[in-house]
Each structure stands twice: as structure tokens, then as C-alpha cells.
Amino acid sequence: MVTNSARLDRTFAALSDSTRRSILARLSSGDHSVGELAKPFRMSRPAISKHLRVLERAGLVRRTRLGRVNRCELDARSLRDAADWVERYRVFWEGQLEALARYAERTPSPSSSTENPS
Amino acid sequence: MTTTMTTTSLRVSRIIQATPDALFRAWTEPAQLRKWWRMEGEGWTTGETTLDLRVGGKYRLGMTAPDGQSHVAIGEYREVRRPARLVFTWEWEDPTKRVGATIVTVEFNDVGNGATEVVLTHEGFEDGKQTAGHEKGWTQLLSLLDGAEGGKAA
Numbered sequence: 423m424v425t426n427s428a429r430l431d432r433t434f435a436a437l438s439d440s441t442r443r444s445i446l447a448r449l450s451s452g453d454h455s456v457g458e459l460a461k462p463f464r465m466s467r468p469a470i471s472k473h474l475r476v477l478e479r480a481g482l483v484r485r486t487r488l489g490r491v492n493r494c495e496l497d498a499r500s501l502r503d504a505a506d507w508v509e510r511y512r513v514f515w516e517g518q519l520e521a522l523a524r525y526a527e528r529t530p531s532p533s534s535s536t537e538n539p540s
Numbered sequence: 541m542t543t544t545m546t547t548t549s550l551r552v553s554r555i556i557q558a559t560p561d562a563l564f565r566a567w568t569e570p571a572q573l574r575k576w577w578r579m580e581g582e583g584w585t586t587g588e589t590t591l592d593l594r595v596g597g598k599y600r601l602g603m604t605a606p607d608g609q610s611h612v613a614i615g616e617y618r619e620v621r622r623p624a625r626l627v628f629t630w631e632w633e634d635p636t637k638r639v640g641a642t643i644v645t646v647e648f649n650d651v652g653n654g655a656t657e658v659v660l661t662h663e664g665f666e667d668g669k670q671t672a673g674h675e676k677g678w679t680q681l682l683s684l685l686d687g688a689e690g691g692k693a694a
Contacts, residue, residue: 434664508550515660517579519554522658525576526558526566 429481433501436480441465442473446482449496456492549663560648560656564623567646568593578603588612595620599628615644624648630662 436442445459460470474494477483484497556563566572570589578586587602587610595617602612615629626646642664649657 511662512550512552514579515550515552515662516554518577519552519556519658519660521576521578522563522566523554523556525572526556526563 432480433482436476436482439473439476442477445470445473445477446496446501449483449494453493453495456494459494549661551659551661553657553659555651555655555657557655559623559654560650561623563648563656563658564626567626568620568622573601577601579605582606593617593620600633618643619645 437446441463444463448454448459448462456467456471456474459474460467463470474483474485478485481497481499482501484495486493486495558566566576568591570591573589573591574586577589578584583606585604587604588600589602591597591599591601593599597620598614598616600612600614602610604610612633613630614633615631617626617628619625619627624647626648628644630642630644642662645659645661645663647657647659647661649659651657
């Protein structure tokens, strides 16, 4: 569980950057080399590599070396974990709103049931 | 009930047959909170409920698990706009589980006929620095929510 949590931390930190989210979006359509990934961004290859390292540490991207070319692919497992966490919180808040509705709908609002004394 | 999610925030909404004012008070008066704030499931009870309803004022919202363990959410109010909007920070009280706060916004939109759309947005992890040290908070929350779902393990 602790290991999972540490990984979630890294996942969310990695996802907090729009460039990294764009990289992930591109990788969702298939593998790319670092050079191909760098192209649409006005960024140096080292800058892109830095983002890739963050994504790699978060377990979102896998890099494999083929000769001199680094291929990158999406590793969806961490994304699923993150979505899973949000899903749990969603269950929590939906439960709370459900409880609020049950409470509020059987408790008449005092302001609407109170006659104006004047 | 509608829900939309992104990886860093989630939004839950629900139409409730009550006025915005009544619902705002249900969220902000301890005596009322005690009547509904608890986890679903057998054995969960409402715990300590104290709050200081003003911008910068703090709250403590407790729930007690079936095993007797207390889970207290704490934070401070960022926006108190009766009866339309309530914004507060959200984290766990236990100092060993203390983490950077996430933000909860609850909006009460009058939709007519005495009904209100309650929209709850929980945002966190919007920037990198907030995620530092979240490990224990995640663990705590996961186990808390596990418990609420009948012990389904993550």
C-alpha cells in the first residue's frame, strides 16, 4: 500500500505539467522516439528528455534503447492507479451527497416553514 | 448524480429537494452536520464536529470507523458565501499523516421549485509542490475508503 501511495504521488506530480500531459497524449496513439516527441514542442531535446525522466520515474512511460534511438511507450498502469484513487474519492463524495440528500429531504427548511412574525 | 473526473480533480453534483439556504446550513452548522456526515456502511458513526465559519476559520470533521478508529478531516474556510458557495481546504488531522491541503468547493445553485443543485469539486495536485509528502495521506485515505466500500482491498 505504501509503495502504491508513493507511486501515486509521483504519478500526480508528473501529471501536473501540461507538456508532460501532451507527451502522454501523443504516446497514447503509439510509440515514438525522443526526437519525434520533441518536434511539436518548441523545446530542446534535453528539455524533453527531462520531462521524459519524470514520466519514467512516475511509471507512466517506458523507454527502450534500440541502437542509438530511444523509443518511448506509454505505461498505462500508473494512470489506472491514479484514476482509481480519484474513483475512490468520487465514491466518498457521492456517498456524502447521498447522505445529505436523505437528511435534507426529510428535514423541512426552517426558513420556508416559518411564518413572518410581523 | 453526475460526476466528471480528471486526473487532478473531480466534480460530483446532485439535485436535492431543499433550498440553497437549508443545504448551506446543513454543511455549516455542527448540530446538522452530526446528523448526516458519516461514511456509508455499518458501524460508522459521526465523530467530533467543530467549526468556525468565517474565512480563515478552522473546522474538524470526524468519523469513527467500526474498529473505533477516528478519522478526522481538518482544514480552513477559504470562502464563505451564504447560501451559494463554500470553499475549504481538506486534509487529515493526524500529524503523522499531515499532507498539503487539497481544496473542496461546494456550490449550492437554486434550480427552482425549492430544489438545489449541489456541485462539489475536489481539487488537488494542481502543482508539484502540493504532492510532496502525500504518501501517508494517500495510505490513510485509501484505507478509509476501503473500509467504506466494505473492505474491498486496493
